[in-house]
Amino acid sequence: MEKPARMRYAPSPTGKPHIGNIRTAIYDWLHARHTGGQFVLRIEDTDRARLVEGALENILESLRWLGCDWDEGPEVGGPHAPYFQSLRLHLYREAAAELIDKGWAYKCYCTSERLEELRKAQAARKEPPRYDRLCRDLTPAERAKVENAGTPHVVRFKMPLTGQTSFEDLLRGEITFENAVLDDHVLLKSDGFPTYQLAVVVDDHFMGITHVLRGEEWISSTPRHVLTYQAMGWAVPEHVHISLILGKDRSKLSKRHGAVDVLTYRDQGYLPEALFNYLTILGWSLDDKTEIISREDLVTYFDIRRISHTSSIFNVEKLDWMNGVYIRNLTAAELAARVLPFLDRGLPPSVSRPVSRDYLVRIVPLVQERIKKLTEIVDLTDFFFVEDLEYDPLSLVAKGLTAAASHAALSEARGRISGLAEWSHDSLEGALRPLAEELQVKTGQLFGILRVAVTGRTVAPPLFETLVVLGRQRALARTDKAISLLQQAIDLERGKTGP
RNA sequence: GGCGCAUUCGUCUAGCGGCCCAGGACACCUCCCUCUCAAGGAGGAGACCACCGGUUCGAAUCCGGUAUGCGCUACCA
Structure with a gap:
């Protein structure tokens, strides 16, 4: 047994969690449960501009529906509360201040306009867009001047100009970046809120997170995080970057690909256990054959190292199949x-x-x-509930038979079953099967007529079972109605072709 | 453009030097079962393991390069 892991799922409330995003929560949850550790839910609401009403509730409901219960986080609290970043601002500010003190960060007074200009100019010269470090080496006097003028500022990380930063990814091995390609990213915004780059490190540290499991789009910013841990003198947690889920066209899954948010799957009639199973199997495998696997077994056997390195395309057909399997097992x-x-x-x-x-x-x-x-x-079952069936009378005419023959067959069938001593599957079958032979029609034809009469459709559950559940009275009444419908059709036919 | 990650049937995957002229699943096709539709059973088709070199007695598996895809390159996460 591995050491208990503290895993965290840290969504930002900017929309409904989608299928790809929630899969990382599932993996987080599984590894936490597998190791007997904790699953922490933290809300990264530091971008006030992108907050979406109702997003938080949707996130919580998605997790609940899938059965990913969290040990710490919104609603349940925990030893590291609060679990909303907007409520932990002092921690980030203190960290930023410490970083400045230690010479690992500096205040930058550049306006967004200047930055915008800068990027434009760089683009024109075909240079990579990056901050030109104008404020990095301001003299104390210059700094005091802008400071006294009350100029707003951000805090930037003072990226080492040389050397390289490496980290170990549990899935991909060692990944190394040249520090020279990294620019001085913003840690604290001018509104006093942290960026993800700072907040994630501070929170993961103070919350004792042992494994950072997130999408591979974060690989490129991981060296920034590693450097921050080191600058603060903190231990670097394990990192696991999982691949993305793609749509049919191989691009990152989005609304264009149809339903993507979790709760929509609920509303479309998917079972949470089926979606859960499908999502874990999409990008993770136990062995060379297991597809259907219970949540309990998943907890027992889940192994982070068996997560796939490659992005996968979401395949609804397979989900549908799996959902069917789970439905049949109920x-x-x-x-x-x-x-x-x-x-x-x-x-x-x-x-x-x-x-x-x-x-x-x-x-x-x-x-x-x-x-x-x-x-x-x-x-499939509305005819069991609806009293007056509506259907095309012509569908009562069996393939290969005339309306008159169908009418005769149905009338005869009605006669045979109406007086049955017992209204059961076997007695019905015992009465109707021989009748087909007597009438010289195929069982499919006879049963088909009855099926339409009783259900109003050509595709329905097995006939005898249906008759039994419907009950003698209703079945007979519907048959009577069908017989008269058939009679009308015949009359109409005669009227047209007759003298 | 720069940096990074990835690359096995249409799709999801197994494979971690010989058991693989590559196994399983979904979808597809055929047959069986059968009162329709399903479900189930039995088969089938489908991958020159992206490409090119190398290492090795031997490579899908190790190494290098190329190509392609994706991601990042914000006072968004």
Whole structure:
């Protein structure tokens, strides 16, 4: 067993967490649970301009839905509270001040306008855009002058001009950067808020984070973080940079690729355990064959080192398949409970609410192996709830049979089953199967007519089971209606072609 | 442009020097089962392991280069 790890998921409340982002939370959570450590949730709300209303609640709900419970963070608190960066400003300011004292940082008074100009000029000269370090070597006198004028400032890191900075990535090995290519990035903004570059280091340190697991887009700024740890005299945590999830066109997953935020998957009828399983398997493997794996086993076997190095394309078809597997593994009672809210939302208003749980539990086994998403329950079972079926009378005419023959078959079938002593699967089958033979029609034809009569559609759950759940009375009533519909069709036909 | 990361079937992956003329899964195709649709079962097609060199008796696996893709290059995270 590895040492208990303190993992953190640190989203910024600038929108709804999407599928790629939440996967890092899942990996964080898994490794924390695997090692018996803690999963910390920290909100990085230092960019006041990009805050989005409701984003925090959405983040929390996404994690809850997926079962990633956090040991420390919003709502639960913890020994390192507060867990919102906007409430920890003094820590960053103190760190920045210490960095200045130690000669690792300096105040910069350049305006954003000047910086903008600078970048433009550099671009024109085809130079890489970077801060020209104008304020880095101001004399004390110059500094005092701007300071007295009350000029606003930011605090920048005093990047070493030479040498290199390396760090060990648990997945990729040693990664090295030349310090010379790194510019003097901003640590503290002029509004007094820290940038990510400072805040992440300060918080990870004080919160005792052992593993920084994040997207690979952070690799390039990791040397800045490492240098900051060193400047502060702090231990550098482990780093794990995981690859991104891409859309079908191989670009970073975004709204353009359809549904990307977690809760949308919930609303589309995916099971949280299926999404959880799929997401971990997308970019991580246990061995050469395991696909379906329970959350418990995942906790037991999860190994950070087996996370894939390469970015992966999100494949909805596979998720759909997996969701189907999980649906089939549910008990009838569980499925009924899961499906209930979708029926409530999807059934026409004419259907009285609430839907009977007992009735539902009898219906659900008939469609369990037929649905891949919970939303599909409505289309597949609404005829169990709707009283007046609406369908094209012509669909009552079996393939290869005339309307008259279909009418005769259905009438005969009605006669055979109406007086059955017992309204059960076996008695129904015992009555209807021989009838097909007597009538010299295929069972598919006979059963098809009945199916439409009783469900209003050509694609439906197995016939006998359906008849049983529907009950004798309703089944017979629907059959009667179908018989008269068929009669009307025949009459109409006669009227057209007759004398 | 600079820096960094990556590169095995359409997609997700197994593989860490010989067990691989590359295994599994989704999707696809065929057949079986069958009252429709599914589910299930049995098969099939699909990867010159990005390319070029090297190391080695032997390389998908190690090394170098090239190409391609992606990421970063903000007082955003």
